[in-house]
Amino acid sequence: MKELKYSRQREAIKEFLATRTDHPTADIVYMNVRKEYPNISLGTVYRNLTLLADQGEISRIRVGDGTDRFDPTTKEHFHFVCKNCGSVIDLDVDGMDDMAQQVSRNFSGSIDGHVTYFFGSCKNCIDMEALQKCNS
């Protein structure tokens, strides 16, 4: 792996991400880091997020809505995606670690891991809908 040199921008990106639990997109990271570094470019944000993910310092989340999100932790856990507002929420599930093993038994390739996320309506959106019905 190529040698990494320090950069203030990369540090700022990492520090910002560490303050968030809502899995921001590259664009949101960009808008926020710009408060400290007004000249930072979106390309720099993308490159560093990708770099950090490759180093295993953060993780990239793909939930198939066309926009990647980033998570300051690499500890394995699952996500919930609200199909209304698009928000991504951490889940705490256990007993799903042996899935890969289970699948391996009748599969001739080699399985490295799996991607799983749940979808539905988050509490906020459910409450909102109830409120609107109430007012009509």
Add this chain to the structure above:
Amino acid sequence: MKELKYSRQREAIKEFLATRTDHPTADIVYMNVRKEYPNISLGTVYRNLTLLADQGEISRIRVGDGTDRFDPTTKEHFHFVCKNCGSVIDLDVDGMDDMAQQVSRNFSGSIDGHVTYFFGSCKNCIDMEALQKCNS
């Protein structure tokens, strides 16, 4: 839901997809249906694939590589994605239906379902790699 009218193009798309088990992309569908309808446009292919998926006649697969794939069956099953060649293969797994229930217990929103796919190296790529080592 809006009323659907018959179209030869849509029928051809559906029929082509039915012959495939390798989850082709929209572009591959396009290239093949073009043999029968040389003037069909890529937009038409996309629109009809989306339409058919909305109707529940086919399903759209998102494995986060930036390109959607399509599956002629809507029966729930899991997929394996080869991280080398990108091929998508059907899996036969059971005992994973109660996952959503399990997660629901300590989650305040409502869960409709989940997306799961496995990744690793397919048999072809493993064999290929072994062969190259052998020849060097």
Add this chain to the structure above:
DNA sequence: AATCATACTAGTAATGATTACTAATTTCGA
């Protein structure tokens, strides 16, 4: 069979997330 509203098509332009390129700047070991 002719009419007509409406869905559908081909072709093309637009969108939006991400990556690639390039000249100038920063980092850091020698």
Add this chain to the structure above:
DNA sequence: TCGAAATTAGTAATCATTACTAGTATGATT
């Protein structure tokens, strides 16, 4: 301090997908 190599800002390019638009096909009603 010097210099090789990584990094950056700014911009252009890419690529999958969607949107638009004028013309065509479908199918129910006469």
